[in-house]
Amino acid sequence: MSALAEILFGGLFQGSLYAMMAVGLALVWTTIGVFNFSHGVFMMLGAYIAWQLVELGLPAAVAFPVAVVVMAGVGWILQASVVRPLIGRPNIVLVVVITTLAAGSLIENGALTIWGPRSKQIPALIDGNTTIGGVGVSLHQIAIIVITPLILAALWVFLNRTRLGLALRAVAQNEDASHLVGLNVTALYGLAFAIAASLAGLAGIFMGGYRFMSPVMGSDPLLKALIVVVFGGISSISGPIFAAYLIGFFEAACSYYFGLYWTPALLFGVLILTLMVRPEGIFSSRSRGLA
Amino acid sequence: MSPVLTVEGVTAGYGRVTVLHDISLEAGRFGNVGLFGPNGHGKTTLLRAISGLLKPRGGSIRFDGQDIAGLSARAIVGTGLIHVPQGNRLFPDLSIADCMALGAYSARARPHEAENREKVIKLFPKLAQRWRQRVRTLSGGERQMVSIGTALMSHPRLLILDEPTLGLAPKIKDELCASVLEISRGGVPLIVVEQDIEFLLELTQQLYLVNHGAVATEIKPGESLDHGEIMSMYFGH
Numbered sequence A: 001m002s003a004l005a006e007i008l009f010g011g012l013f014q015g016s017l018y019a020m021m022a023v024g025l026a027l028v029w030t031t032i033g034v035f036n037f038s039h040g041v042f043m044m045l046g047a048y049i050a051w052q053l054v055e056l057g058l059p060a061a062v063a064f065p066v067a068v069v070v071m072a073g074v075g076w077i078l079q080a081s082v083v084r085p086l087i088g089r090p091n092i093v094l095v096v097v098i099t100t101l102a103a104g105s106l107i108e109n110g111a112l113t114i115w116g117p118r119s120k121q122i123p124a125l126i127d128g129n130t131t132i133g134g135v136g137v138s139l140h141q142i143a144i145i146v147i148t149p150l151i152l153a154a155l156w157v158f159l160n161r162t163r164l165g166l167a168l169r170a171v172a173q174n175e176d177a178s179h180l181v182g183l184n185v186t187a188l189y190g191l192a193f194a195i196a197a198s199l200a201g202l203a204g205i206f207m208g209g210y211r212f213m214s215p216v217m218g219s220d221p222l223l224k225a226l227i228v229v230v231f232g233g234i235s236s237i238s239g240p241i242f243a244a245y246l247i248g249f250f251e252a253a254c255s256y257y258f259g260l261y262w263t264p265a266l267l268f269g270v271l272i273l274t275l276m277v278r279p280e281g282i283f284s285s286r287s288r289g290l291a
Numbered sequence B: 001m002s003p004v005l006t007v008e009g010v011t012a013g014y015g016r017v018t019v020l021h022d023i024s025l026e027a028g029r030f031g032n033v034g035l036f037g038p039n040g041h042g043k044t045t046l047l048r049a050i051s052g053l054l055k056p057r058g059g060s061i062r063f064d065g066q067d068i069a070g071l072s073a074r075a076i077v078g079t080g081l082i083h084v085p086q087g088n089r090l091f092p093d094l095s096i097a098d099c100m101a102l103g104a105y106s107a108r109a110r111p112h113e114a115e116n117r118e119k120v121i122k123l124f125p126k127l128a129q130r131w132r133q134r135v136r137t138l139s140g141g142e143r144q145m146v147s148i149g150t151a152l153m154s155h156p157r158l159l160i161l162d163e164p165t166l167g168l169a170p171k172i173k174d175e176l177c178a179s180v181l182e183i184s185r186g187g188v189p190l191i192v193v194e195q196d197i198e199f200l201l202e203l204t205q206q207l208y209l210v211n212h213g214a215v216a217t218e219i220k221p222g223e224s225l226d227h228g229e230i231m232s233m234y235f236g237h
């Protein structure tokens, strides 16, 4: 019983964080057709901004939302400075890998200079612990497990049930046709980045509440998010969401039965097998476009 | 009648290649305008320059007295100049309903959304049956209907069609021709690019032969030529 509870809980928790990160990566890919390699840095920056605001005396209930909004601005600015000027270039995918990596490393070093290398921690969403099915868990982690699906559902509703969401899905599919119905394509690109950065920032806040933060805290989650989108397929946001939870459960099960040491190797093994059988990912069609 | 659209000395191209060389034409003075000419001679490029997808390098484009050369595509949609691009790629994973909602996205078109939707359904009843179906699963003819329907949702004051019959069977072509004629009768002037001369003669009153990025010949109403003469102009003498 406790084995199942542990795997279930660990999977839901890790899956939530992966989903939160991967969805932003997928959103940017589907709308703009680029990979944002500063996505992990967005996560770190969200956490540090939240930490700074709490440090300045703001209550967490104010500091966290403010940090998320600030991250939307950061995403917008990054898009306008290192992505938008390159749109229309034939080799944009590779060029943007480099520009976003460069911008990310700049921000990372900026964070190191401003906040120093000492590990920090931000308040948990909810303090305290409890036991479920014989497994001790923190209320912070339970909060993350509950909040994440709500946010992802809200994103789904936004994309599929609102006019602005429809516009974002349209830009993802045909840029010229989007111009010809009068969409503000540049603003929509900015919006995609802003949403992605907010979600990453929120993931950072979640993570900073139970683990020590450092300026490089985003690099592993970025790698995981990349695995998730490759695994789940990048042509929609629902594919990566399912894949995130699947990988979460897989990791939880692996580390329970084989130990943490073997988990990455097993994960990559499954990933390679998946790509051999279904190069477009398991939950995805071959086209680009949000669904 | 004064012209609705005046293109004067427009030069445009891609990268180092210049496609349009100082092209000039007028539309709306004698009714609908047809453009024809050999493949790759700049008809689509001209339409892209008019609708703001491509910035002209020089020249002026006046729509209803306003200079629109260099405006963003979005601003041009806002003036009511609506362009249906070649190849009806559209939004492959959106439904017809979504496409219609997008057509009415601009502030100018939104107040007329319900009324225009009714017009589209009356013109293309087939679309109503497939309302929730994804565009990629529609036939070529249906997709062309969605393209034109989306443009009608944008509440056009001038409608530009780029090769609407491309790849369509003769019967579907005739149906489409009738529908487009209906739009024109409803008071929307047209600019149509077509390879099918019959289609053009049916729909338009004034023709331009575009060759090497410029107007080679203009055919005004009354000077109506027969099919053979047009074909010989087409292929050179």
Ligand SMILES: Nc1ncnc2c1ncn2[C@@H]1O[C@H](COP(=O)(O)OP(=O)(O)OP(=O)(O)O)[C@@H](O)[C@H]1O
Pocket: B014, B017, B019, B037, B038, B039, B040, B041, B042, B043, B044, B045, B046, B086
């Ligand atoms: N995006 C582009 N980049 C570079 N060159 C282009 C681009 N689009 C078109 N061209 C070139 O511009 C020239 C004119 O093309 P355009 O599409 O305007 O011709 P067209 O008259 O519409 O032809 P068709 O009847 O085949 O549609 C062609 O030589 C084409 O190769």
Ligand SMILES: [Mg+2]
Pocket: B043, B044, B045, B086, B162, B163
């Ligand atoms: Mg063409």
